[in-house]
Amino acid sequence: MKRLSRIEIYNFKNIKRAELDFKNSILGLYGQNGSGKTALIDVLDLIKTILCGQKISSDFSNMIHVDADYSRIVVQFTIDENGRHSEIEYSFKFNRSCIYDEILSYAYTDGETRVAKSKLIDTSNSPIFSPVSKYKSLIGPSKVNELDVMVIKKMARKEFRSFIFSSEFLEVVRNRSDECKDEEFLRHVYILESLVNFANYELFVVKSKCCIDDSMVLSKSALDVYKKRIESMNRVLPYLVPDLTLDVQVLEKELMRDSSVGYRVELVSNKMPFKYESDGVKRIVSILQPLIEVFNADSVVVAIDDLDCGIHEYLFGEIVKLMSEQAKGQLIFTAHNLRPLEIINKKFLVFTTTDPDNRYVRYKNIAAHNNLRDVYIRDIALSDFIKSAEISYGVRKAKG
Numbered sequence: 001m002k003r004l005s006r007i008e009i010y011n012f013k014n015i016k017r018a019e020l021d022f023k024n025s026i027l028g029l030y031g032q033n034g035s036g037k038t039a040l041i042d043v044l045d046l047i048k049t050i051l052c053g054q055k056i057s058s059d060f061s062n063m064i065h066v067d068a069d070y071s072r073i074v075v076q077f078t079i080d081e082n083g084r085h086s087e088i089e090y091s092f093k094f095n096r097s098c099i100y101d102e103i104l105s106y107a108y109t110d111g112e113t114r115v116a117k118s119k120l121i122d123t124s125n126s127p128i129f130s131p132v133s134k135y136k137s138l139i140g141p142s143k144v145n146e147l148d149v150m151v152i153k154k155m156a157r158k159e160f161r162s163f164i165f166s167s168e169f170l171e172v173v174r175n176r177s178d179e180c181k182d183e184e185f186l187r188h189v190y191i192l193e194s195l196v197n198f199a200n201y202e203l204f205v206v207k208s209k210c211c212i213d214d215s216m217v218l219s220k221s222a223l224d225v226y227k228k229r230i231e232s233m234n235r236v237l238p239y240l241v242p243d244l245t246l247d248v249q250v251l252e253k254e255l256m257r258d259s260s261v262g263y264r265v266e267l268v269s270n271k272m273p274f275k276y277e278s279d280g281v282k283r284i285v286s287i288l289q290p291l292i293e294v295f296n297a298d299s300v301v302v303a304i305d306d307l308d309c310g311i312h313e314y315l316f317g318e319i320v321k322l323m324s325e326q327a328k329g330q331l332i333f334t335a336h337n338l339r340p341l342e343i344i345n346k347k348f349l350v351f352t353t354t355d356p357d358n359r360y361v362r363y364k365n366i367a368a369h370n371n372l373r374d375v376y377i378r379d380i381a382l383s384d385f386i387k388s389a390e391i392s393y394g395v396r397k398a399k400g
Contacts, residue, residue: 002198002299003330004044005087006076009359011068013039018359024348026324026331028307028340029360031352032380036359037334039063041305044205044332047075050092050099051199053167056160061096070095079194084110087117088191090164098157100124102164106191120188121164128153129163137185140176148172165196198299204290206304212274212286217254217262226265233288240284240315244269280310291319293329300329308337317343324348341373351376 009018015036020027029037046060064071074091088106092099101124107117121138123129128149139145149172156163163169170192177189218226230246237244249268256262267274274282287304294302308316317339323331324344341349349372350360366375 001080002194002202002301003078004075004301004332005078006074007040007043008072008074009039009043010072011065012043012071012073013063013065014356015039015359016065016068016356020350020360022330022332025327025329026320026344026348027333028320028344028349029332029334029352030336030338030341030349030376032354035352035354037352038208038305039359040332041205041207041303041334043073044203044303045207047073048199048203048205050162051090051165051195051203053161053165053170053196056094056099061094061160064094064096072101077195077198079198081194084108084190086191086194088195089117090195092162098160099162100157102162104164104191108187108191115187120191123153123163134188137182138173138176138188140180145172145176164192165199170196198301202297202299202301204293204300204302206287206290206302208306208309212267212282214275215251215264215266217256217264219256219260219262223248223250223263223265229289230267232292233285236288236292237285240288241281244281246274246285247271278310280312283310291323291331294331295323295327295329298328301332302329303332305334306336307333308335311337313337313339316340320344338373338376341376342371346372 004022006019006021008020009015013036014034018036018039020040029040031037042060042063046056049056049060070093072091072093074089077086077088077090079086079088086106086108088104090105091101091103093101102121103119103124104121105117105119106115108115119131120134121129122131128146129135139149149169152166152168152172153163155168156166173189173192176185180186227248230248234245237246247268249266251264251266254262254264269277269281274285277285287307290302290304293300307320311319316335316337320333320340321343346363346366350362352359353361363372363375366372
């Protein structure tokens, strides 16, 4: 089982500082517009991109706080597999051109073996990385490896990628696995590979924009997988949207970039092109497969922005309630619809504030008989953040 356990965000979008513990299998983030909800999803998307070894988009560099030169992210994970328990922390900074000061630390327990938390890789204070003992363990005595890793670090920095999770660095470590069977080295490799596999296959980030109504070109193997996923979704869809079923229509064959034969396909619903469905139906379909995954797999983590977008209030509440009670994985979502505040435990909910130095808070000392929705709305009214008179005045002035 893999879990996000904690995140710290510094100088990102409108957040100067925010800390958030993921204590439960589900976390719903609520707050007013522009208060930092989507920022959390953007950070998780950034973390996934980095752990996958991909180049960082300029979109992220444009999200650095306007008053800062760089952003810093600290994320913690827990992994429990085959009797092994690992607590991992990864931190990094990024400015408008590169990722730097990456630090990867972990603590490890496996039966009688207990390793206290210590740094595995620290790129902040040496030409390549420290500590020296971990460097020698991962790279070995080879001068060729040392030169290669030095070049890889410079290349990753230039290309706005992580050095630690770059495919080139991981290849050097994996090649050493063929010759080194040292227990400490294998433990280090396990930590690295666990994070890479988690980011690639078990961490899903769903943004608000839905583009599944567009036609696309798939290889034969990808088409087979796509059809199986649609088949899986069809087992659930009729219970969410009465009489709705999906199918994959192959429009034509088309050459792909590698010159192999691909298939341009379009999603259809009840024999009608899916693009003509309502935005609400499109939203349900776009989030359904990730919800199926997080419901059934304990190592899956799904983060969804605007989970409630276009979904009927009662249906949305039932979906969230089901996930809070039965999901095996970890679901993180943002929403505006307040129905869940009435039907799920407050321990699953976090709220944004207007304080840029403390963006995320949990409600405490709320009696069981109190309606959390009413408490939340009352707090907004008392905060005087939304000022009806000023809105009215602004609208009148807008007419000129």
